[in-house]
Amino acid sequence: MTRNSAVRDLTCRACGDSFDPAETTGPCPSCDGHLTVTYDLDTVEFTPETVADRRYDGIARYAELLPFTAETLVTMDEGATPLVACPDLADEWGVGEVYVKDEGRNPTGSVADRGMAVAVTAAAEAGAEDVALPTTGIEGQAAAAYAARAGLDSHSFVPSRATFDAKAMINVHGGDMEVVGGRYGDAVESFRETVAEEGWHSLAPFGTPYRREGAKTLAYELAEQLDWTAPDAVVYPTGEGVGLVGTHAGATELADLGIVGDTPAVYAAQADGCAPVVEAFENDADDTEVWETPDTICGGIEIPDPAGGADVLAAIRESDGGAVATEDREALEGAVSIAQAEGVEIGASAGVAASGAAALADQGALGPDDTVVLVNTLPGNAEADILRNHLVSKGI
Numbered sequence: 001m002t003r004n005s006a007v008r009d010l011t012c013r014a015c016g017d018s019f020d021p022a023e024t025t026g027p028c029p030s031c032d033g034h035l036t037v038t039y040d041l042d043t044v045e046f047t048p049e050t051v052a053d054r055r056y057d058g059i060a061r062y063a064e065l066l067p068f069t070a071e072t073l074v075t076m077d078e079g080a081t082p083l084v085a086c087p088d089l090a091d092e093w094g095v096g097e098v099y100v101k102d103e104g105r106n107p108t109g110s111v112a113d114r115g116m117a118v119a120v121t122a123a124a125e126a127g128a129e130d131v132a133l134p135t136t137g138i139e140g141q142a143a144a145a146y147a148a149r150a151g152l153d154s155h156s157f158v159p160s161r162a163t164f165d166a167k168a169m170i171n172v173h174g175g176d177m178e179v180v181g182g183r184y185g186d187a188v189e190s191f192r193e194t195v196a197e198e199g200w201h202s203l204a205p206f207g208t209p210y211r212r213e214g215a216k217t218l219a220y221e222l223a224e225q226l227d228w229t230a231p232d233a234v235v236y237p238t239g240e241g242v243g244l245v246g247t248h249a250g251a252t253e254l255a256d257l258g259i260v261g262d263t264p265a266v267y268a269a270q271a272d273g274c275a276p277v278v279e280a281f282e283n284d285a286d287d288t289e290v291w292e293t294p295d296t297i298c299g300g301i302e303i304p305d306p307a308g309g310a311d312v313l314a315a316i317r318e319s320d321g322g323a324v325a326t327e328d329r330e331a332l333e334g335a336v337s338i339a340q341a342e343g344v345e346i347g348a349s350a351g352v353a354a355s356g357a358a359a360l361a362d363q364g365a366l367g368p369d370d371t372v373v374l375v376n377t378l379p380g381n382a383e384a385d386i387l388r389n390h391l392v393s394k395g396i
């Protein structure tokens with residue numbers, strides 16, 4: 001058996017239609033909306049005790065709440081990343097506890113590995129030979145790695161500004177890459193023009209229901225690492241929204257199963273040079289509008305038209321969270337100060353989570369009794385040049 005027998009169907013968030021997962025892999029066939037994997041939670045055996053008995057450390061540890069069995073997953077033990085306490089930050093911000101969930105310690109060095117493990121498994125199960133996606137860089141690196149492991153060909157559409165490391169590693173994994181001049185929006189356009197024509201299996205964010213499924217595991221790990229309690233707040237650097245939406249979905253499942261009492265408030269952290277989610281949140285809108293002039297040093301979250309905009313807004317409202325934008329300078333300062341005070345190396349996008357959390361603490365949204373988690377999406381040394389240039393610009 002390859003599929004988890006607890007999976008009920010794929011349900012469309014927009015029109016409510018449901019589909020057999022054996023017959024559909026992409027967006028909703030009725031309306032092109034986002035499909036969500038639903039489970040018969042009554043039949044799921046998932047408790048702290050059953051999890052403790054598992055012989056897996058990575059995401060397969062939580063296979064009862066994933067679409068495929070542990071033995072079927074295309075996995076490199078992604079997940080099982082450290083939750084690092086940052087007491088100096090907690091003191092500085094006047095909040096109870098601060099942790100960095102260090103996703104830079106994943107097999108290809110980013111949070112994208114979680115989703116890609118499940119999405120590439122789904123592609124292989126569906127008999128795909130080629131997978132394709134638009135990417136700011138790290139997701140393409142992860143897709144190329146997992147596709148290589150599954151024996152599939154991968155095609156990444158990457159804006160020229162993506163980091164050298166990510167582009168190089170796509171090639172090192174044998175992935176095909178189209179480097180598109182311009183910014184991420186141009187890469188998405190080029191992807192769309194090609195993917196249908198070639199008949200490739202889409203790994204685009206929300207173009208498959210399965211990246212979100214892998215992203216859910218971050219919430220299970222947080223709960224397990226905090227002795228099966230939910231943190232009060234998770235501050236997530238947000239681009240397309242897969243990570244934040246998946247984290248909220250995983251936390252909601254744990255609450256529905258009665259394993260944790262409440263879900264964390266999720267906060268979308270963005271750079272003020274490209275903050276469509278923050279703008280929509282502040283305007284009480286249900287969906288994002290295209291950000292016409294995206295411009296931030298944090299290339300991984302420079303997403304002017306997030307595919308998951310409506311899903312992110314629903315998740316942050318449902319969880320009593322919010323959205324916060326800060327300047328690039330503050331984000332880089334946040335990343336550098338965590339490296340200097342706590343020793344933890346985080347990337348520029350996670351710097352946005354740090355500066356965003358500081359702003360939220362300042363506004364009183366995070367308080368002295370709160371346990372706050374910042375998600376670090378990739379290792380600091382993948383963006384060492386950006387971080388060091390910030391120091392140079394300060395004359396250090």
Ligand SMILES: N[C@@H](CCOP(=O)(O)O)C(=O)O
Pocket residue numbers: 111136138205237238239240241242243244299300301349350377378
């Ligand atoms: N890609 C981001 C991380 C979060 O992305 P999302 O598309 O899941 O919102 C990064 O590079 O930091």
